[in-house]
Amino acid sequence: MPRTLTLDEVSKHNSQSSCWVIIKDKVYDVTEFLPDHPGGAKIILKYAGKDATSAYEPIHPPDALDKHLPREKHLGVLDSASATAVKDAAQNRPKTKDELRVEAAQATKPPLSRMLSLRDIEDVARQVLSYKALAYYASAADDELTHQENIRAFSRFFFHPRVMRPVSQCDPSTTILGYKSSIPVFVSGAALARLGHPLGEVNITRGCARTGIIQMVSSNASLSYAQIAEARVHPSQPLFFQLYKHRDDRIAEQRVREVVALGYNAIFLTVDAIVAGNRERDIRAPFELEEQEREADKADERKGGGKAAADIPAKQKDGEGVNLLGTAGALIANDDLDMTWEKTIPWLRSVTKLPIVIKGIQSVQDAVLAAEAGVDGILISNHGGRQLEYALPGIEVLYRLRKQRPDVFDRLEVYIDGGVKRGTDVLKALCLGAKAVGMGRPFLYAQSAYGEDGVVRTVDILKREIVTGMRLLGVQTVNQLVPEMVCSL
């Protein structure tokens, strides 16, 4: 029987020396946790003695407090009057300009059936996403040139289509690590889906089930690994796990064992994001948003409108609150910076028998080392341009690998991600030897804009584009796609 607490009681613990917060009517003492919070103490102290649910929920899986806060810090539950008061306050809180903007965008977005391309869906998502969510999803390293280059790189490759070949039978399906996939595309791990939609990653899980493709779940998902596993439509629906390895091998092992137990089917060990990339757009978002709200309020006042709608702090003078980690950095603050081929692969093999894929290969040399280390696959990726600015785009690395070390393709499966927008992009990668192509942001955008149906539509569009492209290239199956069909202009 949990202890019962009043709002008044909680409100007294509103400082660094004693900091209590309310999340979904439960009260937690996070005083000792403050220095360990990857996102910084400051953001928690903003809610000290108060309800923090709205800020907490979209970026933490529900089991985060159980995993990270000792049992004795779970102090109890609000009494019912307090719970009501908290609920009322949340409901009566005036909406921010950004929330009003999002609501208007949701009300006027076009019907899903009018979405003809992934760009259409992204355009809608950019309208309906909150400023903060868009900044996290869209941001990339430094000046975001690598993110753009990932896209542009595909446009340097052209096709030599073949004609007069039978294509009425055309099958775009493939296997990935032995698992069937209706098209040679999988969902690349992308964190914090609940920033964009209340159902979060589960939209993707269900959409994948309906369309027959495979989801890779991020270590930093905003739902628990169990919740996502439970969302599988059929028990046999495959799920891959994107492992961000904790620096403490025991904690990392615990994470792996958890997903193995839940029935996940492969481990994608992430090696391209051991430290946070410099995602300026993401880092800037909090204070740019603040500035926007302040400007909007001023404009309202000039128009004779009333007071500021939301509680906006006065203009910051010293900027001490700038968190240089950004949302992304906070997520990986405790990851392992010292992984090696010699140490980490054997460790992981000792923990699980699942297939292992190295996510984040960015050079021919490391592709060869991966093959020598005996892993099952590599995902060539520069993390969507979010890590090292000027990391060579995946399709260019793939092109070099094909030319310099074609033997690697026989030793493990090769995937790429980054910059894929169209079926033709997928086909170019397959021509050059990729077994499948990962896509991250497009699925985040799709579920943000249209939930599960958006995910299904995304796959349908891709499938239609891939089949059309295969037929126009003169192939019936994906293994007929060969390097000779692609040239660099």
Place this chain on the structure above:
Amino acid sequence: MPRTLTLDEVSKHNSQSSCWVIIKDKVYDVTEFLPDHPGGAKIILKYAGKDATSAYEPIHPPDALDKHLPREKHLGVLDSASATAVKDAAQNRPKTKDELRVEAAQATKPPLSRMLSLRDIEDVARQVLSYKALAYYASAADDELTHQENIRAFSRFFFHPRVMRPVSQCDPSTTILGYKSSIPVFVSGAALARLGHPLGEVNITRGCARTGIIQMVSSNASLSYAQIAEARVHPSQPLFFQLYKHRDDRIAEQRVREVVALGYNAIFLTVDAIVAGNRERDIRAPFELEEQEREADKADERKGGGKAAADIPAKQKDGEGVNLLGTAGALIANDDLDMTWEKTIPWLRSVTKLPIVIKGIQSVQDAVLAAEAGVDGILISNHGGRQLEYALPGIEVLYRLRKQRPDVFDRLEVYIDGGVKRGTDVLKALCLGAKAVGMGRPFLYAQSAYGEDGVVRTVDILKREIVTGMRLLGVQTVNQLVPEMVCSL
């Protein structure tokens, strides 16, 4: 003596279970045809029990109903009162905003003599074409990058002009499959000319006669093959036929025998458009147009203006009406996806003795296979960028063919199309070995903007540009144009 029907009677057959439509005062029962209509049942049902003439005419040749609808479904003719009522209704129908826009553009277009370049003419056409027609003519695959690249590709090739060579005598004429052509240009097959001008393909036929060039007629022309043949000014005027091969060999054979009987002079077998490219602009056109009209009406109402001019459906909620085939896809829904060199060429040779040209070669390998298959020519084409996005532009394929397999040019005639805008483009292709160059959209635009005279003007402009270019390159005849005169920058 056909049966006589009243409008009232027809209007009762307004559903999927019994669907009658009126076309040019004749009544047809299309109920059983609904599932077979390449453009989808929905578009027909919109006119169930009503007059469909205005929607039907510009995109179907007059013999379409005779060819595709059994005799017993031709129910009869409207009685004269009904016919008058239909006519009055058509005349009194308020014009749409788009129709009003087109009328205004027609009234103010510049005189033909001020058209100095093909771009000038295209600019006028873009003003005077209906939204739907422009979407069909201008659209290309996906993001239309290949369409743009077709044009840009020419700009990578520069000339080494030769001087001090006699050029007062300068003859730009050539032969194509043995037929004389006043300039090394022919009209590439382009469907649905009546979308742009009431006289449609016949404008082109007559313009070609007056200027001495050759027209290739599309299987999907908006006039019957016979009407076009009859429009020839001299009986000896050559016509080429662009064959879209039906999946049923007997239907295909019937089509070939028809044009052979009409005196067509060559068959261009189309192999680059066996399935519809993803022409988003074309697919979007219907609902974008709807949106435009609705917005215009709203603006009218705000200005205190009266009711909506035209009958615009309420805002679509679910978008189920989006036809992913687009206009283009509907035209080729029954085409043969399984043509091969081994099977299709001998079949065609068995049906006709006319010269055979393969339209849609996009790789050096297939050019070689075509030569080995013994056809008379190849038209290197990516279908104006309307099919596979990132298919290599024709001039680039030609360049590679010249470098890698110059022998092919001795074994058959080589043509290219796609992206040609200027006489210099034609000359570059001829320097690299093309016998002639096809142009599609420019002639559609020309006849849309200025009818037959626009076609004549287009050829005159090209001829002037070609002759000027030949003289400045130092050549008197087209066979003096050689690869050494062109370099890639």
Place this chain on the structure above:
Amino acid sequence: MPRTLTLDEVSKHNSQSSCWVIIKDKVYDVTEFLPDHPGGAKIILKYAGKDATSAYEPIHPPDALDKHLPREKHLGVLDSASATAVKDAAQNRPKTKDELRVEAAQATKPPLSRMLSLRDIEDVARQVLSYKALAYYASAADDELTHQENIRAFSRFFFHPRVMRPVSQCDPSTTILGYKSSIPVFVSGAALARLGHPLGEVNITRGCARTGIIQMVSSNASLSYAQIAEARVHPSQPLFFQLYKHRDDRIAEQRVREVVALGYNAIFLTVDAIVAGNRERDIRAPFELEEQEREADKADERKGGGKAAADIPAKQKDGEGVNLLGTAGALIANDDLDMTWEKTIPWLRSVTKLPIVIKGIQSVQDAVLAAEAGVDGILISNHGGRQLEYALPGIEVLYRLRKQRPDVFDRLEVYIDGGVKRGTDVLKALCLGAKAVGMGRPFLYAQSAYGEDGVVRTVDILKREIVTGMRLLGVQTVNQLVPEMVCSL
């Protein structure tokens, strides 16, 4: 004693059957000349029976009528009352919008001393030139891409500057065909200087004298060759002659003998402009100007202003008046299209002992043929991009000549023109082996904007830029500029 005529009398000869015009108070019967007028009969008939001075003067040298119209067609002079009436009418003629615009621009142009670069001067010229003059000066072939590429081509070449070399003594002078030039730049032939400034070519002659560079005079100068020769400041000032060879050898010979007699010092035989390039901007200018004036008048009337200021014809309906030759084409309508190395060079050598330079070489092959023909120099030129669109830019031809046939530089002098805007452009050409660089438009712009002083300023700016560049490259004299100092990026 010339016959005296009245305005009234002249005005009766206002048709194709009898066409008299007044030029500078003299009356000419041009009826029989109408079909031979290179600019077309129509433009003359506009002035039939009237004073044509203002239209005639800026584009014809004063001796044109003497040279081209038989003596008996020089009918006489106006009587003094008529002359006064003509003069009054000219003065009272309301100014066109374009004339008013030019006047305003002249009144507010910046002082010459603020002109720091050739671009500054061009910017002023573009303001103060009449619409017609700017269209003639600025126009280039087709879409003017070659004109732009001429400029852009220079931007692909970078320097490897050398340091630690003595450069306090730095001499930018050179010789051209043995004649001293203060900088390695000459004025390339450019026609119709009086379109831009009343003194025309003489501004350039005097400016060259003051700065020590050499002028090439066009066959199509708007002053007579004698007037320009007389404008020389010192009798020894060299002048080059740009020969457009008439198709009739005797007329051509007469032209050469005339300039030899006047003391011109070299013949630049023009071979890159035997027919008119397609200069659309120039061709469009007359009717675009008309349109502009009409629009301006309408705007005036809407503002309650009075009647149209100038006599603008009603909107042309059929456009029959479009002269596809443009200003440029008219100038060369009778030129020789059949020159050859075997015939034309010996003919020219037989007429004069002056050095012969071939202007308009555009390929390595022709540079070699020129050397073999024993001429004294070649000017690599695509005629400022005004002739064949996509002719390779001069600096690119020079680069290939240097790489493929360096021996040619030892056999004759090599110059280039086209796209030169800065001292660094000149230096790049010299590094690659050019003896000097021609510039055409910049001098037309300079004299249009600031007369003779503008020409001097242009040379001063170039000299300063060249000397600065030489010092920063580590050279003291132009012959120390070597290919190793330039690389293509």
Place this chain on the structure above:
Amino acid sequence: MPRTLTLDEVSKHNSQSSCWVIIKDKVYDVTEFLPDHPGGAKIILKYAGKDATSAYEPIHPPDALDKHLPREKHLGVLDSASATAVKDAAQNRPKTKDELRVEAAQATKPPLSRMLSLRDIEDVARQVLSYKALAYYASAADDELTHQENIRAFSRFFFHPRVMRPVSQCDPSTTILGYKSSIPVFVSGAALARLGHPLGEVNITRGCARTGIIQMVSSNASLSYAQIAEARVHPSQPLFFQLYKHRDDRIAEQRVREVVALGYNAIFLTVDAIVAGNRERDIRAPFELEEQEREADKADERKGGGKAAADIPAKQKDGEGVNLLGTAGALIANDDLDMTWEKTIPWLRSVTKLPIVIKGIQSVQDAVLAAEAGVDGILISNHGGRQLEYALPGIEVLYRLRKQRPDVFDRLEVYIDGGVKRGTDVLKALCLGAKAVGMGRPFLYAQSAYGEDGVVRTVDILKREIVTGMRLLGVQTVNQLVPEMVCSL
């Protein structure tokens, strides 16, 4: 005991024949100095007989008059009434529009903590700098293409990051000529820091001390070499000296001996700026500013505002006042144009035992000559694009040096500067063999916008970007950065 003078007395010496000026209450007779003033006599004569302090101070070090004006021309000091009058006049002088603009920009600039990148800081600096200062700092040669190309050149190089390598320990420090530097970056010599901030170069000196990097001090600093030396926080803080060698060896020697005596630690002999580059923006600044102020005044008057705020001369008619040297040219007017490897290096070795670095190498050949001359290092530099337009960017020269002559890197230290904006730029240069990278403008902007703290922030940002980049490249120390990690796309 200095002589005392009155303002009235001084004011009589207001012409070329007798020109006195007041600087900080002292009176100087500069009549004889007028023709020798590198910035021209005209600018001094503007202040003849008046107080010149405000114009003099920001661009001359305090010891300039002592060094350059004979003792007997130091006439005396103003009496106290005059000094007060001068002070009052200065304070009461109405502010120019540009001064008002700068004040407003200073008042609203964002807090330093919001500066996340060097671009952020530059953006602020561009707001708070005076028009004149920005023109001097930002200007580059001709059309500033080389300045842009310096930046763009880095964007052509991409990384092959390595993964699975331990990077938790990551040390970005290095040594430069044996001196420790916390990151592989030093402050490249950049003149006239007081144009941007009253404390000038000392901001940089102190910022370097706090962050552990090394400052190179320009011969043309706006503080005396002694003042900067005294600003060192620790006596052991290293300082490098950028030597502009005077044409008179004795004066040059005196300059070297002065900095040696002050404890400077290395001599960077500048060879890429022996004459002024053509910095048009800088040359234009005075009259563009004038024009701006005049336009602003006119606008004020139109608004019914009062008189012009500042004393603006009437519109210049002849522009004789345009100083083609610009600020930059004036600074180096007496530099040595005849340095050679044979003469200058031995001379400098004879004057000092300090390490010698050649600043301004721009070709592989000169890098080799420098190695053969036995100097200690080379700084590959095109002077920030401020000297020869189209000089190859430093990173491109470095790339060629690495490919053609890798031995040079073993014989001396190689640095580059120009176009560096990000940590990734630094890392690319180090991969290609640079020991360190110089940055000039970024530090001028930083101290202009935020003084010493701006300098510290700049280094902190770079350090964070460099460490992040090193970890993502898989390296722990700068000497693990190798050419294989970089490719040119």
